[in-house]
Amino acid sequence: MGQPMKLLSLQTLISATLLALASHSLAVAATPSGSAMAEMSSFEGVVESERQTVMAAQVSGAVTEIAVKVGQSVHSGQVLMRLDARSANQSAVASEAQVVAAQASLDVARKDLERQEKLFAQDYISQAALERAQAHFKSVEAQTHAQSAMAGAARTQSDFFIIRAPYAGVVSEVPVTLGDMALPGRVLISLFDPTRLRVTATVPQNVLNRGQTPNRGLTPNRGLTPKETRIELPGLPVNLQWATPTAIEVLPTVDAGTHTLEVRLMLPAGLTQVTPGMFARAWLPTSEKLPHPVQLPITAIVHHAEMTGAYVLDGKGQPLLRQVRLGRVLGDQVEVLSGINAGEPVVQDAAALFAAPH
Numbered sequence: 001m002g003q004p005m006k007l008l009s010l011q012t013l014i015s016a017t018l019l020a021l022a023s024h025s026l027a028v029a030a031t032p033s034g035s036a037m038a039e040m041s042s043f044e045g046v047v048e049s050e051r052q053t054v055m056a057a058q059v060s061g062a063v064t065e066i067a068v069k070v071g072q073s074v075h076s077g078q079v080l081m082r083l084d085a086r087s088a089n090q091s092a093v094a095s096e097a098q099v100v101a102a103q104a105s106l107d108v109a110r111k112d113l114e115r116q117e118k119l120f121a122q123d124y125i126s127q128a129a130l131e132r133a134q135a136h137f138k139s140v141e142a143q144t145h146a147q148s149a150m151a152g153a154a155r156t157q158s159d160f161f162i163i164r165a166p167y168a169g170v171v172s173e174v175p176v177t178l179g180d181m182a183l184p185g186r187v188l189i190s191l192f193d194p195t196r197l198r199v200t201a202t203v204p205q206n207v208l209n210r211g212q213t214p215n216r217g218l219t220p221n222r223g224l225t226p227k228e229t230r231i232e233l234p235g236l237p238v239n240l241q242w243a244t245p246t247a248i249e250v251l252p253t254v255d256a257g258t259h260t261l262e263v264r265l266m267l268p269a270g271l272t273q274v275t276p277g278m279f280a281r282a283w284l285p286t287s288e289k290l291p292h293p294v295q296l297p298i299t300a301i302v303h304h305a306e307m308t309g310a311y312v313l314d315g316k317g318q319p320l321l322r323q324v325r326l327g328r329v330l331g332d333q334v335e336v337l338s339g340i341n342a343g344e345p346v347v348q349d350a351a352a353l354f355a356a357p358h
Helices: 002-030 034-038 086-121 127-159 205-209
Strands: 040-049 052-056 061-066 079-083 162-164 169-173 187-192 197-204 230-232 247-250 260-266 279-285 294-297 301-304 307-313 319-323 325-330 333-338
Touching: 040 260, 079 187, 086 127, 197 205, 197 279, 197 333, 260 279
Parallel strands: none
Antiparallel strands: 040 197, 040 279, 052 187, 061 079, 079 162, 169 187, 197 260, 230 279, 247 260, 294 333, 301 307, 307 319, 325 333
16 A cells, blocks of 8 residues: 555656746746846836726715625626605605696696687677687696606606716725715725726836837827836746836826826736736836836835925025935835935935024
8 A cells, every 4th residue: 555655656756846937937928128127227106997986976965775795896886875755755756646647737728728719709708818828837737747747757866866887897995884974076996997907107208219210290199019028026926027018108297396297007808816006117118228216214204285396405405395206115215206306415314404493
């Protein structure tokens, strides 16, 4: 019995080794070659969904039902949430009843007008009497139309108490619980389309201008093609970290403060482990390797309202606030992706610059 067991163990070991080699080969095949990477530079980005919807309440009412959970897939038109619609439903029923009463009055006015027209044809009534009957009929008819419109508005108002999915997607956030009061404008559910994801990165303007010739001009995508760009997703398993975009979009506007453009790389379908908000890198071709980002102490960074900046010393030694775009935090240092060039003098401790003298 010992030899068959040893043979089985040897076969199991060989199978496991072959499987490991196959997985390693798959990972290496999915990673760009060293020569290709040498001609490319990476830019930090984030995964976004082309369709990401924040659904807010249009009416007031208590939340009576939450039919979905965060992370759940839903189909178009599926009921996601219900609000207390008893008052709205009663108003809709009352409006429908008023429509029925108005239609009954319209039928009476129509028959009366027909009788008046017959009497007028036989010279039993005057022209004025006929005109009064016609005017009454038109008035009742207009009131009926107005009542029908009000009933339609009441029915539409009732539909606002049922929240439905506008498209097939995944629920990303449900910030309310049963019993919460929904008010117009309050967020109820967030939804995104997992089949239309992209990586958005900000790239310095001078990088995207490289490779452009005067006779060719600047193309809408600045000469970038999907085949020469790559997307890196460090948060995924090794064999899933690299992808080739299906399309590239470069926004035409340049940020005035950082002189960067926004580049959008569309992810291929079927990446089930990718979700909005994930960290990503966009690898773009460059004519030369870009220098490493400037690193500054965290104490040199200042925040004023929505602006992030650092104080740079001018030729006279005076500090000037300059807007910057930050990258990774490395211990007590932070990368400055744009806004400050290497070698420029920067105030290392911004707080001490304005500290009151003792």
